[in-house]
Amino acid sequence: xxxxxxxxxKQGVLDPQGKAIEGALSGLGFDGVxxxxxxxxxxxxxxxxxxxxxRTQIEAMCQxxxxxxxxxxxDIEVLG
Amino acid sequence: xxxxxxxxxKQGVLDPQGKAIEGALSGLGFDGVxxxxxxxxxxxxxxxxxxxxxRTQIEAMCQxxxxxxxxxxxDIEVLG
Numbered sequence: 001x002x003x004x005x006x007x008x009x010k011q012g013v014l015d016p017q018g019k020a021i022e023g024a025l026s027g028l029g030f031d032g033v034x035x036x037x038x039x040x041x042x043x044x045x046x047x048x049x050x051x052x053x054x055r056t057q058i059e060a061m062c063q064x065x066x067x068x069x070x071x072x073x074x075d076i077e078v079l080g
Numbered sequence: 081x082x083x084x085x086x087x088x089x090k091q092g093v094l095d096p097q098g099k100a101i102e103g104a105l106s107g108l109g110f111d112g113v114x115x116x117x118x119x120x121x122x123x124x125x126x127x128x129x130x131x132x133x134x135r136t137q138i139e140a141m142c143q144x145x146x147x148x149x150x151x152x153x154x155d156i157e158v159l160g
Contacts, residue, residue, distance in 0.1 A: 032127030047112030
């Protein structure tokens with residue numbers, strides 16, 4: 001079973017990487033770009049046929065390793 | 081207008097970060113996880129009301145800065 005996980009900084013947490021991208025875009029002449037936020041995106045395959053169990057396992061992975069729950073939010077999408 | 085960009089390594093390009101996550105998950109006791117690939121995920125706001133023009137601009141940003149078109153693919157999603 002395939003799954004996708006999006007990990008992004010919580011609203012209000014400063015995103016220096018996003019700011020750097022914003023500055024670089026503006027330096028390249030792309031004006032009017034705002035609120036750039038960069039996050040992570042993880043695709044994985046899990047050997048589990050029950051979508052609910054797969055989600056529970058991936059939730060545990062996010063809590064323990066993939067995300068920093070203090071600063072980051074995550075979304076889990078289990079694909080068929 | 082908001083947009084999301086997903087950037088991932090092309091199929092066949094080695095993903096050491098994904099491999100590291102896979103190894104760490106297995107070390108934490110999460111077995112049966114395979115094919116982990118990590119990508120980037122960028123959210124931005126663009127001052128452009130025409131979705132087609134916004135997409136063209138973001139495409140140019142991906143080519144010039146956001147992605148490495150030699151090794152990476154990108155998907156652009158323009159949100160209403």
